[in-house]
Amino acid sequence: MWKSATVVAASVALSGSAYAAEVQCNLSAADARTAGAGCARAWMDHNLKLNDVVTVGTHNSYKTELQPAVLALLRAASPAGADRLDYRHRPLSEQLDAGARQLGIDVYADPQGGRFLAPAGLRAAGLALDPARRAALAEPGFKVMHVPDIDVLSACVTLRVCLGIVRRWSLAHPDHAPILLMFNAKSDAAAFPGGTGALPFDAAAFDALDREVRAVFPPQALITPEDVQGRYPTLRDAVLHDAWPTLGASRGKVLFALDEGPEKVALYRGARRALEGRVFFVNTDEHSPVAAYLTLNDPVADGRRIRAAVTAGFIVRTRADADTVEARRNDGQRRGAALASGAHFVSTDYLWPEPRFHNDYQVRLPQGAAVRCNPVRTAVRCAGLAVEMPVADDGGYLAAEAVPDGLRILPPPPAKDSPRAIADRQLFAATRRMEGSPRWKLATDDVKSDAFTHFACALGVWLTPQTAPAVARLLDRAGVAGVVDPGKRFYHVLRPYIGLDAPICEPKTEHLAGNGDYPSGHAANGWMEALILAELAPDRATEILARGRAYGESRLICGSHSLSAVQAGWLAGAAATAALHGSAAFRDDLEAARREMAVVRVGAPTPGIEMCRAEAAALAQAY
Known part of the structure; x- marks a missing residue:
C-alpha cells in the first residue's frame, strides 16, 4: 500500500537569483503524471524502490x-x-x-x-x-x-x-x-x-x-x-x-x-x-x-x-x-x-x-x-516518464578521466579546532573589520565581475567578448568544476559565516550556504584565468598573476570562504590549468587566443587611470 503524503517542491530559477516556487506534490497519487505539475521526480523518489527501475549498462x-x-x-x-x-x-x-x-x-x-x-x-x-x-x-x-x-x-x-x-x-x-x-x-x-x-x-x-x-x-x-x-x-x-x-x-x-x-x-x-x-x-x-x-x-x-x-x-x-x-x-x-x-x-x-x-x-x-521504470514492476504507474535522462555535455575541454582528482591533490580541510581551523576563524573575525573599506568594495565587485573586468588593470586594456571572442571562448570553455566540486560535495564544509551574526560582502542566500566552503571555486577559477591570461600576455604576467591571487583573497575578505578554502582553490586552479594543456582542443584554442590577443591589445581602450589607482590602493590595504 502506497503511503499517503504531500510535499512541497522548491525550484530555483532565473537570472541568477534564487527564490522558491512552491509546488504541492501529491505523493500518494495513482501515478507519476497525476502527482502534480513538476512532481514526477518527487513522486518517483518517494514511491519507487531501487528494484523498480531499469537501465542499460x-x-x-x-x-x-x-x-x-x-x-x-x-x-x-x-x-x-x-x-x-x-x-x-x-x-x-x-x-x-x-x-x-x-x-x-x-x-x-x-x-x-x-x-x-x-x-x-x-x-x-x-x-x-x-x-x-x-x-x-x-x-x-x-x-x-x-x-x-x-x-x-x-x-x-x-x-x-x-x-x-x-x-x-x-x-x-x-x-x-x-x-x-x-x-x-x-x-x-x-x-x-x-x-x-x-x-x-x-x-x-x-x-x-x-x-x-x-x-x-x-x-x-x-x-x-x-x-x-x-x-x-x-x-x-x-x-x-x-x-x-x-x-x-x-x-x-x-x-x-x-x-x-x-x-x-x-x-x-x-x-x-x-x-x-x-x-x-x-x-x-x-x-x-x-x-x-x-x-x-x-x-x-x-x-x-x-x-x-x-x-x-x-x-x-x-x-x-x-x-x-x-x-x-x-x-x-x-x-x-x-x-x-x-x-x-x-x-x-x-x-x-x-x-x-x-x-x-x-x-x-x-x-x-x-x-526508466521497470516494465514488469512499475511501468504503468510511471506513466511512460523517464526516471533519469543522460547527462548533457558541458562543453568543456576535458573528459572526466583527464580531470585531476581533487580529492587526492588537495589537502583535506582543517580538522575541527586544529591550528589551521583556529587561524581560519581568527582571520574571518579580523576581516569583518574591513566592512565599508575600499578593499571590501573591491571584494564585493569581484563577486560578480567577469575576467575582462577584474583583470582590466592588470592587462592594461579593456577587452570584451565582442572584441576578443577567441579569448572569451577559451576562458568560458576552460573550467575548474571537475576539480573543485567533488571536494565540496565530499567534505561538506560550512562557510565561515554560518551560525554567526557577522557581515559578508554578498547576500546570504540558501544557494551560497548550500555550496560548501572547501575548496573555493571563485579562487580556483580566478587563478586558472590568471594563469591562462599570463600565457596570452606574458609581458603583463606579474600584474595578471598578482591580480589572480588578490581575486582569491577577495573571497576571504568578503567572508564567503575561509583562508584554507582559498588556498585549496588556488591549488585546484593550478591543477586544472595543467591538465587543460593536455587537451589538443585547448592548445589549439590557446594559440588562436594568443594570436587574437596580440592584435586586439594594439587598439583596445585602456581602463581609466583613476579606476586602476583605486584598485591598486584597495589591494595595498592589509588584512
Missing part, C-alpha cells in the same frame, strides 16, 4: 580496442575467437554521461605489483607496453584487464583508478540513479603460450578487494547487503519483503555485485551467517539465504525465470548481446528480450553503434533515457 566496461597486430595474431589462430574479443568501449565517464548505470570490471590480484608487466601476446606481436602503463602495472594492488597477455589495454589500469573515475563522476552528479559495479574476480590460467596466469582469489584477496572499494567510497556512498537486510533474519527475507531502499534514498550511491560461481561466492561469504560487513552482493540462486542479486545472462532462454525473479523482488542483470554476434548480424532479438524481461541491468558491448559493422546496432532505453 556495459560489459567489460574498461575494455579498449585490441592492437591490430595482436588481433591479426589471434585471427590467424582462431578467426571466431578473435571476433569474440574485437569490441571496445569509450571511457568510463563517457559511458556514464550517456546513461549507463551499470559497469562491468574484471579484477586480477597483484599484491606485489608487476605480475602482468610482460604480456606474452604483445611480445609475440612485436609490441611493448607504454611507460605510463608499465608504471601503473608495477604498483602493488588489483589490476583491471580482460585477458592477460593478449587483451590488456584498459581505460584504467588499476582498480583504484577505475573506482576513482566512478567516484568523481558520482560526486559531480549527486542526483544520479544508483550505479551497479559488477565484478568478476579473475583466476584464469595463462591464455597464451609462455604467458602469465592469474593468482587465485582466496579469502585474503576478497578481504583486500573490500578494503580497496571502501578506500574510495565512504559508507554514505554505498548500498551494501547489510543496508538492505536490516533486521530481517536473512538478506533473502529482506528482499522478498521489499526492503530495497527507495529511489530517493539511493540517488548518488553505488552498489557492488560479485558475478561469480558458488565456489568463489562461498570464499567471499566465509563463515558469515549472511554478508555482514561485506561490500558486495553475490550472485546466487533464488533460494540462498543471501539471495538478492542474480546474473541471468540469456534473456531468451531465461526470460520466464528473469520475470519471476524480478516480480519476487530480486535484482537481475542480463545481457543484450555477447561475443559481438548480435552486433555483427544487426540482430535485435536478444536485445528486445532483455529490455522486455524486467531485468534491472541490461549489459551491452554496444552503447554506441560500431562503425566497422556498417549498421546501427546499439542498446539504449526508449527515448534515450538513462533510467
Whole structure:
C-alpha cells in the first residue's frame, strides 16, 4: 500500500537569483503524471524502490580496442575467437554521461605489483607496453584487464583508478540513479603460450578487494547487503519483503555485485551467517539465504525465470548481446528480450553503434533515457516518464578521466579546532573589520565581475567578448568544476559565516550556504584565468598573476570562504590549468587566443587611470 503524503517542491530559477516556487506534490497519487505539475521526480523518489527501475549498462566496461597486430595474431589462430574479443568501449565517464548505470570490471590480484608487466601476446606481436602503463602495472594492488597477455589495454589500469573515475563522476552528479559495479574476480590460467596466469582469489584477496572499494567510497556512498537486510533474519527475507531502499534514498550511491560461481561466492561469504560487513552482493540462486542479486545472462532462454525473479523482488542483470554476434548480424532479438524481461541491468558491448559493422546496432532505453521504470514492476504507474535522462555535455575541454582528482591533490580541510581551523576563524573575525573599506568594495565587485573586468588593470586594456571572442571562448570553455566540486560535495564544509551574526560582502542566500566552503571555486577559477591570461600576455604576467591571487583573497575578505578554502582553490586552479594543456582542443584554442590577443591589445581602450589607482590602493590595504 502506497503511503499517503504531500510535499512541497522548491525550484530555483532565473537570472541568477534564487527564490522558491512552491509546488504541492501529491505523493500518494495513482501515478507519476497525476502527482502534480513538476512532481514526477518527487513522486518517483518517494514511491519507487531501487528494484523498480531499469537501465542499460556495459560489459567489460574498461575494455579498449585490441592492437591490430595482436588481433591479426589471434585471427590467424582462431578467426571466431578473435571476433569474440574485437569490441571496445569509450571511457568510463563517457559511458556514464550517456546513461549507463551499470559497469562491468574484471579484477586480477597483484599484491606485489608487476605480475602482468610482460604480456606474452604483445611480445609475440612485436609490441611493448607504454611507460605510463608499465608504471601503473608495477604498483602493488588489483589490476583491471580482460585477458592477460593478449587483451590488456584498459581505460584504467588499476582498480583504484577505475573506482576513482566512478567516484568523481558520482560526486559531480549527486542526483544520479544508483550505479551497479559488477565484478568478476579473475583466476584464469595463462591464455597464451609462455604467458602469465592469474593468482587465485582466496579469502585474503576478497578481504583486500573490500578494503580497496571502501578506500574510495565512504559508507554514505554505498548500498551494501547489510543496508538492505536490516533486521530481517536473512538478506533473502529482506528482499522478498521489499526492503530495497527507495529511489530517493539511493540517488548518488553505488552498489557492488560479485558475478561469480558458488565456489568463489562461498570464499567471499566465509563463515558469515549472511554478508555482514561485506561490500558486495553475490550472485546466487533464488533460494540462498543471501539471495538478492542474480546474473541471468540469456534473456531468451531465461526470460520466464528473469520475470519471476524480478516480480519476487530480486535484482537481475542480463545481457543484450555477447561475443559481438548480435552486433555483427544487426540482430535485435536478444536485445528486445532483455529490455522486455524486467531485468534491472541490461549489459551491452554496444552503447554506441560500431562503425566497422556498417549498421546501427546499439542498446539504449526508449527515448534515450538513462533510467526508466521497470516494465514488469512499475511501468504503468510511471506513466511512460523517464526516471533519469543522460547527462548533457558541458562543453568543456576535458573528459572526466583527464580531470585531476581533487580529492587526492588537495589537502583535506582543517580538522575541527586544529591550528589551521583556529587561524581560519581568527582571520574571518579580523576581516569583518574591513566592512565599508575600499578593499571590501573591491571584494564585493569581484563577486560578480567577469575576467575582462577584474583583470582590466592588470592587462592594461579593456577587452570584451565582442572584441576578443577567441579569448572569451577559451576562458568560458576552460573550467575548474571537475576539480573543485567533488571536494565540496565530499567534505561538506560550512562557510565561515554560518551560525554567526557577522557581515559578508554578498547576500546570504540558501544557494551560497548550500555550496560548501572547501575548496573555493571563485579562487580556483580566478587563478586558472590568471594563469591562462599570463600565457596570452606574458609581458603583463606579474600584474595578471598578482591580480589572480588578490581575486582569491577577495573571497576571504568578503567572508564567503575561509583562508584554507582559498588556498585549496588556488591549488585546484593550478591543477586544472595543467591538465587543460593536455587537451589538443585547448592548445589549439590557446594559440588562436594568443594570436587574437596580440592584435586586439594594439587598439583596445585602456581602463581609466583613476579606476586602476583605486584598485591598486584597495589591494595595498592589509588584512
